[in-house]
Amino acid sequence: MAFQSLYLHIPFCLRRCNYCDFLSHTYAEVKELAAAYPAALMQEMRMYRCYADKLRSVYFGGGTPTVLPAEVLADLLAFIRQTFQLARDAEITVECNPATVDAEYLKTLRRAGFNRLSIGAQSFQDHELKLMGRLHTAADITQTVAAAREAGFDNISVDIIYALPGQTLDDLQFNLLAAIKLKPEHISLYSLQLDNDSIWGQQFAKGALMAADEDLEADMLQMSWQLLKQYGFVQYEIANFARKSLRDYRSRHNRLYWQREDYLGVGLGAASCMGLRRWQNCGTLDDYVNSLRDLHRPPVDNERLTVAQVMSEVMFMGLRQTAGVAIYPVLDKFRIDPLVYYSQELAPLYSAGLVEYLDDAHSLRLTERGFMLANQVFLAFIKDENEDIELCNDGDFWDLC
Ligand code: SF4
Known part of the structure; x- marks a missing residue:
């Protein structure tokens, strides 16, 4: 991580x-x-x-x-x-x-x-x-x-x-x-x-x-x-x-x-994402500057993401790209196959010609029509939370730092 x-x-x-x-x-x-x-x-x-x-x-x-x-x-x-x-x-x-x-x-x-x-x-x-x-x-x-x-x-x-x-x-x-x-x-x-x-x-x-x-x-x-x-x-x-x-x-x-790699954002209101943890710095300039002047981390909003949140992010951000969501990197990182996790949601989208699977690239992407209706397509990937599935367990960044 x-x-x-x-x-x-x-x-x-x-x-x-x-x-x-x-x-x-x-x-x-x-x-x-x-x-x-x-x-x-x-x-x-x-x-x-x-x-x-x-x-x-x-x-x-x-x-x-x-x-x-x-x-x-x-x-x-x-x-x-x-x-x-x-x-x-x-x-x-x-x-x-x-x-x-x-x-x-x-x-x-x-x-x-x-x-x-x-x-x-x-x-x-x-x-x-x-x-x-x-x-x-x-x-x-x-x-x-x-x-x-x-x-x-x-x-x-x-x-x-x-x-x-x-x-x-x-x-x-x-x-x-x-x-x-x-x-x-x-x-x-x-x-x-x-x-x-x-x-x-x-x-x-x-x-x-x-x-x-x-x-x-x-x-x-x-x-x-x-x-x-x-x-x-x-x-x-x-x-x-x-x-x-x-x-x-x-x-x-x-x-x-968009490939949902870990990133660090520093500065007022900046957001960061590390593994399953996402946080955002405070938005008050005095608080931000004064905390760091006193060698403290600035106040943050932070959350540990659920499986459903992470997978919907993977789909929203990945499908924005014309190359789509590359399946193996997601499997490697989160131990979840998006094609299986979203099999029910994907079936009608395939039938409507909104998404396609590319065998050679092992990726799922929007079709031209899907691109035009992207916001509607993305709604299909919002699931109820399902805490039964374990994501890759590489520790919680927030506990480490
Ligand atoms: S006010 Fe907003 S849009 Fe205008 S220059 Fe600043 S950040 Fe950019």
Whole structure:
């Protein structure tokens, strides 16, 4: 039991976007705590150093990691190298907001060893960016990609949001074509979620904002799949596309997560999963920083997962990938064969042409139709808890650490 991927949550942004419900503070309002935050992250990482395998992926996410000075991110990465072992080809990603970086900043990150940049573009139309409350323009995105290339980044991902209020199929097509024109190695698509904790979510709850029509959203997804395929991107997950190339540009970090490998998340509200144990750090910035300053683990919510929970996670996350759920690794890890465990649930899904078993790859995956109806298919894998079945018993991480 050891994690191979590390996530660092940087919970600061210049300003809150209208659609955002992420755990993040406006940087200017918490400057003092933000200054103490990197030391807290380092202390938290020290506490888990014995439970790491060679790290295959490190991911700085947020929030907006690039709201911190580039030297601070570089110091954090240097600390990670001293504290853990990193695989020689480790993927080291940092999320970046085009409003927060320039050429010098990106050069510092690249020199520090970051080798993948995930740019929160979201749209290539200024009126949409303004509507969302983003602080950058479409021109800023183009400049950021050019500066990143000059700094030496050869693995760039661009995030796009779709199903914005009033957005048409043509608007989304425009955004995708603009993203494609920048020749990124990877594109991620996110549908707008109107969560209650966001400004738009609250307006939606009051009836002051309309959500996109479900049929339009489905059309947008299908159009995106086709367009990205046409321009040489391979879909490897419902919403993620990697440029077809001899080099593998699929996000290793996300794939480890979808394959339900153990991972450690450090930082405010960060989640971790180790064996059957899952936990999440507290979401209060003072508590997080002060606990670690006093050399205590920050308060956490933690739970030991049941068989039913673990297996449904294996299916939800595995089936999101076009390669599907590889049966043998699940058998190896949990001593349960998903094909047997879900035999009753799978029968009608096979008949309806929503899932298929690939003999050669020994994997179960969604068909094209299944992909379109993925959320409905996933519901089939929620079972009543069944405590009679024993999962692999490799100890409870929480008792060990
Ligand atoms: S969407 Fe990103 S940049 Fe905007 S507030 Fe949320 S975390 Fe910050």
